[in-house]
Amino acid sequence: MSAHPFTLEPVEWAAWLPTVDAATATPEQLAALDKSPPQARSSPYFLTLAHDVAALDQRSPLFNAVMYAPRGLKRSDRELSTVVTSIINGCVYCASVHARRFAELTKHPEIIQALFDQGLGAQLDPRLRAIVDFSAKLTRTPNEMTPADLAPLREAGLTELDIHDLIHAVAMFANANRLMLSLGEPVL
Amino acid sequence: MTQDVIDSAAGIHPGSPVAALRAERPLFVQHSQGSYDVLIRPADAGGVSQTMRAAVALRVAVLNAYAPLIAQYTHRLHEIGVEPSVIVAVEAGRTPDLPRLNAVLHHVDRVTKAPDTAEKQHLDALLTTGLSPRDIVAISQIIAFVSYQVRVAAGLRLMAHRA
Numbered sequence: 001m002s003a004h005p006f007t008l009e010p011v012e013w014a015a016w017l018p019t020v021d022a023a024t025a026t027p028e029q030l031a032a033l034d035k036s037p038p039q040a041r042s043s044p045y046f047l048t049l050a051h052d053v054a055a056l057d058q059r060s061p062l063f064n065a066v067m068y069a070p071r072g073l074k075r076s077d078r079e080l081s082t083v084v085t086s087i088i089n090g091c092v093y094c095a096s097v098h099a100r101r102f103a104e105l106t107k108h109p110e111i112i113q114a115l116f117d118q119g120l121g122a123q124l125d126p127r128l129r130a131i132v133d134f135s136a137k138l139t140r141t142p143n144e145m146t147p148a149d150l151a152p153l154r155e156a157g158l159t160e161l162d163i164h165d166l167i168h169a170v171a172m173f174a175n176a177n178r179l180m181l182s183l184g185e186p187v188l
Numbered sequence: 189m190t191q192d193v194i195d196s197a198a199g200i201h202p203g204s205p206v207a208a209l210r211a212e213r214p215l216f217v218q219h220s221q222g223s224y225d226v227l228i229r230p231a232d233a234g235g236v237s238q239t240m241r242a243a244v245a246l247r248v249a250v251l252n253a254y255a256p257l258i259a260q261y262t263h264r265l266h267e268i269g270v271e272p273s274v275i276v277a278v279e280a281g282r283t284p285d286l287p288r289l290n291a292v293l294h295h296v297d298r299v300t301k302a303p304d305t306a307e308k309q310h311l312d313a314l315l316t317t318g319l320s321p322r323d324i325v326a327i328s329q330i331i332a333f334v335s336y337q338v339r340v341a342a343g344l345r346l347m348a349h350r351a
Binding site: 017049052054055064066069138142146160163167172174177179181185 | 216218220232234253295304306308320324331335339345346
């Protein structure tokens, strides 16, 4: 894991395939891009995904719902779980983006910095420890999960909806990390 | 209407507490199913056949050793009419008689198990087999979707176990 230069600094991303040109994109491609983050029309990542417009048109609303749906798991907890997944999968770009969102929401960049510097075993309060451990196991060995894995989350006070949301945030980054890592590369 | 592909993979029954929880997140349900529909059963498959789509999905399920999805995608391959010998080869990750599918499955293994070892040359190699950028993005989205589906299903299955 130490081979990856995880950072709280912004990172760029470069595409490996020719990207869709927003100037000549179809109306369907533009509509799907506009369901994606605000800068998607100029993002090499989203302009790569726009090649399969039907898939992007489903994935962007799914991603937005999983990360931003109201109530349920705290937004900063969702961000933390995606950073854990991104560290394990080695996605420097994803880790940077979501580390900064966590830091903005919590004002505690040192929590993420500790995970980057010391690994996932870094000292954490019991609530964050439970979230990190569950996220790491679901990322690494989804087929080895047991009902006992839920106990620390419930003891830390997470509701059933919180846990439902946590599962989806981790799963969404099993997805996002693989797209980011296999269609281009971070530019540090 | 086809059965929901998360409910079936997670063993969630109508009227159960986890089903009620899912109903609180309608966009998760709608776009998880929508992603499955456009990736695994698209009206316009482009250059990635229905067989290749289901084969990629099956291989991701096998690499994650997640039995409910291995069953789901094996069933899909049978439904399309793929020969049993080919299905066995896909499960094993090697289809020597089908060179393009073989190359794609090799890519699936890398991106599923060690995504940070992917390199540009791997996509260049797929382009030389005749796949287009759109086809490669579709294959990448299928790998990514089933990686998501395995974890949602495995996680929700735990919740459904609650006494």
